[in-house]
Amino acid sequence: DTEVTQTPKHLVMGMTNKKSLKCEQHMGHRAMYWYKQKAKKPPELMFVYSYEKLSINESVPSRFSPECPNSSLLNLHLHALQPEDSALYLCASSPGGAFSPLHFGNGTRLTVT
C-alpha cells in the first residue's frame, strides 16, 4: 500500500470530455508532483507544487491544468485530450527537506478514445 492515494485507478475518456485526476497525501508533505509515463518509458515530470504554489511547469500543454487546493490535495484537470495523451499519470509528494525522497502513488491509467 502507498501513502499517496490516487483516484481513479483507471479512466477512459473521449476527446471532448472534461475529467479530473485526484491525488491525496496525509504525511504533511509540502511539495507535490505530477508525472506522466508512457508504456515502457521512464516517468516524465509535468508539474511541481511547493507550499501550494506552482514551482515547475515543464512546458505542458494547456489541456492539462493542475490545481493544489491545499497542502494535502493535488488535482489534474483534463480537457480536450488527444489519444496520444493516454498514459499512466503518477502523483508524488515529498517533505520540504533537502534529502527527502519522493513518495509515489500507484497512478491513474488514462485512456483517451
Added chain:
Amino acid sequence: DAKTTQPPSMDCAEGRAANLPCNHSTISGNEYVYWYRQIHSQGPQYIIHGLKNNETNEMASLIITEDRKSSTLILPHATLRDTAVYYCIVRVFLGGYQKVTFGTGTKLQVIP
C-alpha cells in the same frame, strides 16, 4: 541535473547479489545520487541515496566511487520480488522541492 547512464537490462539468479551500475561522470559537488525502482504497474519506490560515502539500509547498499563519477546499487540476496526497473538519478535540491528527472533505467530480471 547530471545525466546518468545505466545498462538497459540485467539478469540475476535468485538468492545471489544483484549489482546495478550507474555512470554519472558529470556529477557536481552538491548533487546526490538517488536510486528508485518501479515494479510493474506500481509507482516508483525510493531505495537509497548518498553523496560520497557508501550507504546501507534494509533494502540495499550504495557504493559510490571516490571520484563520484559512478556508483553501484547492491541488492545482497535478490528475490523474485526484486524484478523491476531500477532508476539511478542525480538531483539537486531546489529549496522546498526537488526536480527529479528519470533516465531510462535498468530492467532487472531475477531468475528462479
